[in-house]
Amino acid sequence: MKVIPYGRQFIDEDDIAAVVATLRSDWLTQGPAIERFERKVADYCGVKYAVAVANGTAALHIAAAALDLKPGDRLWTSPNTFVASANCARYLGADVDFVDIDPRTYNLSVARLEEKLAVAAKNGRLPKALVPIHFSGQSCEMEAIAALAKRHGILVLEDAAHAIGASYRGRPVGSCEFSDLATFSFHPVKIITTAEGGMIVTNRADLHERLLLFRSHGITRDPKLMDGESHGPWYYQQTELGWNYRLTDLQAALGESQMNKLDAFVARRRAIAHRYDELLRDLPLITPWQHPDTANAWHLYVIRLRLDRLKKTRRRIVEELRAAGIGVQIHYIPVHTQPYYRRLGFKDGDFPEAEQYYAETISLPMFAGLTDEDRDRVVETLKTVLR
Numbered sequence: 069m070k071v072i073p074y075g076r077q078f079i080d081e082d083d084i085a086a087v088v089a090t091l092r093s094d095w096l097t098q099g100p101a102i103e104r105f106e107r108k109v110a111d112y113c114g115v116k117y118a119v120a121v122a123n124g125t126a127a128l129h130i131a132a133a134a135l136d137l138k139p140g141d142r143l144w145t146s147p148n149t150f151v152a153s154a155n156c157a158r159y160l161g162a163d164v165d166f167v168d169i170d171p172r173t174y175n176l177s178v179a180r181l182e183e184k185l186a187v188a189a190k191n192g193r194l195p196k197a198l199v200p201i202h203f204s205g206q207s208c209e210m211e212a213i214a215a216l217a218k219r220h221g222i223l224v225l226e227d228a229a230h231a232i233g234a235s236y237r238g239r240p241v242g243s244c245e246f247s248d249l250a251t252f253s254f255h256p257v258k259i260i261t262t263a264e265g266g267m268i269v270t271n272r273a274d275l276h277e278r279l280l281l282f283r284s285h286g287i288t289r290d291p292k293l294m295d296g297e298s299h300g301p302w303y304y305q306q307t308e309l310g311w312n313y314r315l316t317d318l319q320a321a322l323g324e325s326q327m328n329k330l331d332a333f334v335a336r337r338r339a340i341a342h343r344y345d346e347l348l349r350d351l352p353l354i355t356p357w358q359h360p361d362t363a364n365a366w367h368l369y370v371i372r373l374r375l376d377r378l379k380k381t382r383r384r385i386v387e388e389l390r391a392a393g394i395g396v397q398i399h400y401i402p403v404h405t406q407p408y409y410r411r412l413g414f415k416d417g418d419f420p421e422a423e424q425y426y427a428e429t430i431s432l433p434m435f436a437g438l439t440d441e442d443r444d445r446v447v448e449t450l451k452t453v454l455r
C-alpha cells in the first residue's frame with residue numbers, strides 16, 4: 069500500500085540540472101550560488117538583506133545572537149511551535165517563556181501577549197526579544213505585535229519557517245515591515261527545499277553585518293571591521309565567537325531553482341486547502357480559520373477534531389489513518405511540556421489553549437505534489453475512520 073506522507077519535497081529536472089551544474093563548477097561552497105539565492109529570496113520578500121545558513125535552527129540561533137541575547141535576557145515565543153523557536157534562546161544562555169495561542173489561528177495570541185507584557189513591565193521582567201511563529205503558513209497579526217513590542221522596547225524575530233510565499237496585508241512574509249529579522253527553513257517538508265537549509269532576512273545593516281560574522285566563525289576579511297591594520301591580502305580576524313553555519317553552493321543552487329517554483333507551489337497548496345475545506349465541511353471537525361489580513365502559504369493543513377461528537381480517541385483516529393496509509397502527523401506537542409522545558413519549571417496547565425489544541429489536532433497530507441486522487445483518498449479514508 070502506498071503511504072501518503074504529510075509533507076514532502078517537489079524536485080524537477082531543472083532542480084537536478086542546477087545542482088549538477090554546480091558540481092561541475094569551481095565552487096561547491098561559499099561560491100556565487102549563495103549570493104544569487106540570497107538575492108532572490110531578498111527580492112521576493114522585498115527586504116534589503118538575506119543570509120543563507122545551514123538550516124532553519126541555525127538561522128534562529130544566529131538571529132538571536134545578532135540581537136545580542138545573552139544570560140539574564142528573556143525570549144518569548146509560542147508554545148505551539150517546533151522546539152527550535154525556543155531553543156535559540158537557550159543556546160545563548162537566555163531564558164524562555166511562552167505566550168498562549170489564539171484558539172482560532174493557533175498563532176501566538178495578541179490579547180495574551182498584551183496582558184503578559186503588562187505584568188512583566190510591572191515586575192521589571194520584560195523580554196528582550198519576541199519570536200512570533202507563523203503557524204501552518206498563516207502570518208501572525210504583526211502590526212499589533214509590532215505596536216506592543218515598540219511600546220515595551222522589545223525586538224521582534226519572526227520564525228517564518230512555515231511561511232515563505234505567504235503574505236500579510238498584501239506584503240510578503242519576510243518583508244520585515246513589522247520586525248527586526250525573519251527566518252526561513254528549507255527542510256524537505258517545508259514550502260521550498262535545499263535538503264537542509266535556512267535563511268535570515270532583515271532590513272537592518274547592523275544585524276546583517278553580525279549575521280555574516282556569526283555564520284562563519286566570527287571571522288571577517290573586511291579591513292573596516294578589524295582591530296588595527298590588516299597584515300596583507302591573506303589576513304582575517306576573528307572578532308566574535310561564531311559558528312560554521314554555511315550553506316553549500318549545491319544547496320543554494322537547488323534553492324535558487326526552487327524559488328522559481330515558489331508561487332506555483334503556494335498556488336497548488338492553496339488549491340488543496342480550498343478543496344479540503346469543501347470536502348471536510350460536514351464532518352465533526354474544525355477546518356483552519358483564516359484571518360482576513362493574511363494569505364496562507366499552507367505548509368500545514370490542520371484539522372481540529374470535535375471529540376465531543378466522536379466515539380474514538382484522537383490517538384485511535386491517528387493510528388487508523390496511518391494503518392490505512394495516510395501519513396498524518398501532529399503539530400505541535402506544546403514546547404513547554406517537553407521534559408527539557410519541564411526541568412526549567414514549566415508544567416501542564418501553563419498554556420491551556422495550546423494544550424487543548426494539541427489534544428484535538430491532526431495535520432493532513434499537504435504538499436505541492438499531492439495529486440487530486442491522493443487528496444481524495446485522504447478525505448475518503450478520514451470519513452471512514454471518523455464514522
Ligand SMILES: *Cc1c(COP(=O)(O)O)cnc(C)c1O
Pocket residue numbers: 123124125126149150152153201227229230253254255264265266
Ligand atoms: C522546521 C522548523 C524550524 C527548524 O528548521 P530546520 O531547518 O529543520 O532546522 C524552526 N521553526 C519552525 C516553526 C519549524 O517548523
